[in-house]
Amino acid sequence: MSSQQANLHPMLNIAVKAARAAGAIINRASLDLDALKVNTKAPNDFVTEVDHAAEQAIIETLLGAYPDHGILAEETGRTHGAKHSEFIWIIDPLDGTTNFIHGLPMYCVSIALTHRGVVQQAVVYDPTRNDLFYATKGRGAFLNDKRLRVSKRTRLSDSLVGTGFPYRRGDNPKRYLKMFEAVMTEVAGVRRPGAAALDLCYVAAGYYDAFFETGLQPWDVAAGSLIITEAGGLIGNFTGESDFLHQREVLAGSPKIYGQMVPILAPFTRVIKEEERAVAEEKQATAAEVVAKAAEPAKKRGPVRLKKGEADAA
Missing domain, CATH: 3.40.190.80 (D-Maltodextrin-Binding Protein; domain 2)
Incomplete structure (x- = not known):
């Protein structure tokens, strides 16, 4: 660990530990991609057993240190941690899953801690390059030991x-x-x-x-x-x-x-918002149609009439 990383905020230190644990799982799995089990969450949206294993490692590390904190994770949502904590860890165990599945070495682990909705700690770990990006609010951003600054281009x-x-x-x-x-x-x-x-x-x-x-x-x-x-x-x-x-x-x-x-x-x-509103309205209209159709046959049928044999049995 570098001198800069030795002086990290305690919560950031735990996040780094969690990110490196997840990175180790990802790197091991990358050595044998043919053995990987891939599931489809939605068209073109994939999840692997590595996503789940990495997420589990992160959650165990974070909650081991801070059991009263909340968790918002990509694969498991809010099923872990305290539900009403002011501290929420926001986790993506493997961002770039499609790249990972194909062996393209551009993916990472992302972990952030929010307090009352404001991000306070952040770690993004690139396991293929062993690059650790991190920041604590008010203390600057770093890549490994180097202070980060955005570009100076003006045009x-x-x-x-x-x-x-x-x-x-x-x-x-x-x-x-x-x-x-x-x-x-x-x-x-x-x-x-x-x-x-x-x-x-x-x-x-x-x-x-x-x-x-x-x-x-x-x-x-x-x-x-x-x-x-x-x-x-x-x-x-x-x-x-x-x-x-x-x-x-x-x-x-x-x-x-x-x-x-x-x-x-x-x-x-504006176009995006209009499209989202149109989709939401279409879903509402579809739901209303389903409800209306479900009620329709009962109106058309009127009273149920039993056949002679059924009437006798009744």
Whole structure:
């Protein structure tokens, strides 16, 4: 352990221990991917026994140290830990499962601790490179022993921007392609490695100048959000507001580039909200139809008439 890592906040120290335990499980499994059991949560959304084993190791480590804390984990939700604690650990045991399944070495473990909804501690661990990104609120962000700072580029045309492609059922690829084109024509390059938590850390490290994606969950962005802000960056939704954790859209970047990305992405946030509202209304309408149809036959049938034999038996 480095001198910097020896002085970590006690809660962050436990998170690092949990992340490394999960990373060890992931690295062992990566040596024999043919033996891996893969299940499908939804089309193009995979989960492996490694996700579950890594998550279990993290939860056991965290609750072993802090049994009165709550847990929000990707694979098991809120089934572990205290239900009403002010301290909530937000966990993604293996962000980039599809990459992992294919042997593409771009995936990570993400662990964040929130207190009353504010992220206080964050760890993102890349087990293939043994890279540990971490931050404590107010104390800066680090990669291993090195202090992180976002990039100093000021022109959008010089910028390298990370993103994530839509892949779930219900996502709108046509809308995304318009958004992609709007960004692509203004920047030097766009990249899509496939692990959002790691992408956010790459913004903090200055590898990217910005990152944007839709459809993300709290466990994808919680840890990375603190690492970015502690590295001097900004993170929010497409209209530049700080309410992003449950918005399913995120934009992050160095302050100068972030400010230039907001006008490009802001028009798309309204479209996203309208689509989500339309889907919700369609579901409500479908549910109402089902209820109406269930009641319909009883009205049409009228009173039940027994056949002669049935009447005699009655």
